[in-house]
Amino acid sequence: MKTIKTLIALVVIFFSTITFASSVNINAASAKEIAAALNGVGSAKAQAIIEYRTANGDFTNASQIIDVSGIGPATYEKNKADILVK
Numbered sequence: 409m410k411t412i413k414t415l416i417a418l419v420v421i422f423f424s425t426i427t428f429a430s431s432v433n434i435n436a437a438s439a440k441e442i443a444a445a446l447n448g449v450g451s452a453k454a455q456a457i458i459e460y461r462t463a464n465g466d467f468t469n470a471s472q473i474i475d476v477s478g479i480g481p482a483t484y485e486k487n488k489a490d491i492l493v494k
Contacts, residue, residue: 433492434473435466446487453478467493 432445434457442454449457453476460476461467470491474484484491 431490431492433494434470435461435493445490446483448483448486449479453483469493 430445432442434442437445439451439454439458442457443449443451446454456476456478457473464475467473470488470493471484472493473479473491474481
């Protein structure tokens with residue numbers, strides 16, 4: 409019985425994290441919004457995204473985020489479904 413309750417709790421936690429994940433428009437979002445929406449992107453990397461778009465113009469596709477210092481292919485891969493460019 410305890411195992412079933414534990415399993416149910418883990419399933420609820422898993423699906424609640426999926427439900428709360430949100431997409432972010434990296435061309436318009438603030439550093440705080442980017443850091444909150446993307447896994448593995450804290451305030452310093454989010455600020456680097458802002459600085460990159462300020463210096464180079466808006467991103468034209470999500471994969472360009474790899475051009476930002478500190479953002480590599482692994483970070484892009486785990487977040488690509490949540491990165492919007494509008």
